[in-house]
Amino acid sequence: MTSILSNLQPDKEVNILNTHPILRLEHVREITLSLCLPTLKKIPRLQNLEDKRLEAICGFLRPVMYNESAYIIREGEPLDTMLLITQGTATTYVHPRESSSSFSIRQRFLRKGDFYGEELLACAFDQL
Numbered sequence: 001m002t003s004i005l006s007n008l009q010p011d012k013e014v015n016i017l018n019t020h021p022i023l024r025l026e027h028v029r030e031i032t033l034s035l036c037l038p039t040l041k042k043i044p045r046l047q048n049l050e051d052k053r054l055e056a057i058c059g060f061l062r063p064v065m066y067n068e069s070a071y072i073i074r075e076g077e078p079l080d081t082m083l084l085i086t087q088g089t090a091t092t093y094v095h096p097r098e099s100s101s102s103f104s105i106r107q108r109f110l111r112k113g114d115f116y117g118e119e120l121l122a123c124a125f126d127q128l
Helices: 002-007 025-040 051-058 119-126
Strands: 090-094 105-110
Touching: 025 051
Parallel strands: none
Antiparallel strands: 090 105
């Protein structure tokens, strides 16, 4: 705690959106595990893995924050990221193929504990 407080001095700038640099590595690991492990356990492809393996996966996860109304993934673009929602919400939309309309249809809401892009796991597991 002392190391964190020393980094929060009035004369030092701290990015409040990314506090990981001021935290000790074991604290970052604990926070990542508490945020992500429950969600990883909900993913069908990972449900039979031991906690030790899920914890190893957590070591590769990186926090990303998006502004409201930001596009995270656009329909038709290659999917190269799996999302674990740990805070806030995200909405998926699809474009109706048979319509010439420029309107999108809301498909589903993603909330804390939800995930998106699980099909990437199939590719990863097939390569093992």
